[in-house]
Amino acid sequence: MKNNPQYLNRLINLIKDIYKEKNIQLHRPILNKNDQKFLVDCVKSNYVSSVGMYVNDFEKKISDITGAKYTIATVNGTSALHIAMITCGIERNNEVLTQSVTFVGTCNAISYIKAHPIFIDVDKDTMSMSPLSLKKFLNKNAKKIKNLTYNKKTGRVIRACLPVHTFGFPARIREIKKICKEWNIKLIEDAAESLGSYIGKKHTGTYGDISAISFNGNKIITTGGGGMVLTNNRNYAERARHLSTTARIKQGYEYIHDEIGYNYRLPNINAALGCSQVSMLDEFLEAKLLIHEIYARFMELNNISFLSERKGTKSNNWLFAMIASNEDEKKMVLDTTNKKSIMTRPLWKLMHKLPMYKNAIKAQLPNSIWLEDRVINLPSSVPINYNKKILESIKNEIT
Ligand SMILES: Cc1ncc(COP(=O)(O)O)c(C=O)c1O
Structure with missing residues (x-):
């Protein structure tokens, strides 16, 4: 020994x-007295579920902090990632470049769509995706035909890149963004861990097409369970909001659902805690x-x-x-x-x-x-x- x-x-x-x-x-x-006060207030209001002023307020507060134009609150970070990917147009059998150093939620969100992760190496100093490894992988394994990038071996479309700001430490996102642009690949940032982290003056999660934050109990601030989709793209924001609220359309006193949506809206009671935690x-x-x-x-x-x-x-x-x-x-x-x-x-x-990713590329x-x-x-x-x-x-x- x-x-x-x-x-x-x-x-x-x-x-x-x-x-x-x-x-x-x-x-x-x-958690402090103020958190209790917000929670009690929410209970008293009787609005503890998917409608209520705290959800909107919490979204606004996260917009103000991050500078993201649009924010959509969800039940957790994984659902935020899931919605972000569908919104960006990731489909079954697409491939998504991500990192092997991450929490399983990143890959679960890819798998929910029946897309396939491709694992890229990380840099030692950021523990986040290495632009060099990404570039090398694409140069060797990908080809661009018209506007799409294909994996030469599998023939599948490489549709998106999903780097993580590991442990809250910003990834080399500018370099990654440049590579994604060259290859016409969507950039989705897993900013689950990085609320309050910046590259220059710009908040993590605002570099890509869309991103996701987590407010799980172990994150810097918590809503118990919770997440947020961030984007500056209005069409994406509308789609993300629609999909995360069961694709519901109000028609007078009637509701209809115009496609298969998800019941992912953050409950007001969780958002109440978020509003207090944010302070x-x-x-x-x-x-x-x-x-x-x-x-x-x-x-x-x-x-x-x-x-x-x-x-x-x-x-x-x-x-x-x-x-x-x-x-x-x-x-x-x-x-x-x-x-x-x-x-x-x-x-x-x-x-x-x-076991589920042992054969992944x-x-x-x-x-x-x-x-x-x-x-x-x-x-x-x-x-x-x-x-x-x-x-x-x-x-x-x-x-
Ligand atoms: C890097 C990363 N991605 C995704 C998630 C998923 O977030 P959640 O646990 O809120 O679903 C987490 C956190 O738990 C995470 O750390």
């Missing part, structure tokens, strides 16, 4: 210092930035790589990720911390290794595999009773 790495006890003490909880979760929501976003971002600085300083002093925002981008620091030297070290850190009630987690199992994935062997997600919540001064003093005491 090998020894634990030297830094581990100090890292455990640091995490305990930041969180001061018995059971330290990976990412817990922070905390700036404070959550500030706290997370400070925790990132604490971890980053520790990692630098101990020569450990740590996921950090690239120059010219701003991350919401949703989930912190350190990179162990090798797989053994990763396992030791995971075992020891979890035994001490500090929840740490390895990277998701790579999508191309899951893929690029060479050396970085994805390298990261799978080494990445450890550290506790990333905003601390309960967050106090800026306390976190600053923890940061200053790291030597």
Whole structure:
């Protein structure tokens, strides 16, 4: 049995210092009195389901934050992705370029349409889709005929590209967008984790044709379960809204449904929580930035790589990720911390290794595999009773 790495006890003490909880979760929501007030108000209004002022209000608030012209609230991030893809015209048997480093929801949304994912490698420094890997894959495997791009081997249309802003850290989306434009491929951003993250001054999720955010309980702000479609395209917005509300058309006192739609509208009661949570976003971002600085300083002093925002981008620091030297070290850190009630987690199992995607088409994935062997997600919540001064003093005491 090998020894634990030297830094581990100090890292455990640091995490305990930041969180001061018995059971330290990976990412817990922070819910306060104001959240309760909004929820009670919603219950009192009797509008707890798919109609109500909170849903519209929540959509408007997310529009204001992200700068997206249109926002459509859904029951979760996966349904937002599903709707985004149908809206963009992805069809059965199309192929969708995505990354193997992601949460399964990304690929589920592709599979719901009976389209096929193609796994592209990620960059080590963003853990998000590598433009170079994307370019290489297309140059080698795709051909353009008229306005469509085909996979030379399968003969299927490669219709869209679905990169993820992994852990809230912005992908190289400008470069990816350029490649998509060259190949006439739709760009759908999986911004599930990246509310509050920017590339330059532009919010993640506003670069592509359409995108999706998640408000699951583990995200930077939560509606319990919830999601949002973002787009600047009016036709897409109208279609997304129609499809996510069971394709319902009001005719006087009658409703008709003019195609097969989805019952994906976010309930008002979840949106009420969203409206209250959104008012905390700036404070959550500030706290997370400070925790990132604490971890980053520790990692630098101990020569450990740590996921950090690239120059010219701003991350919401949703989930912190350190990179162990090798797989053994990763396992030791995971075992020891979890035994001490500090929840740490390895990277998701790579999508191309899951039974449903084991035969999927893929690029060479050396970085994805390298990261799978080494990445450890550290506790990333905003601390309960967050106090800026306390976190600053923890940061200053790291030597
Ligand atoms: C990258 C990514 N994509 C999609 C989703 C799906 O979101 P949800 O869980 O709200 O369906 C999540 C989050 O859970 C995610 O992290």
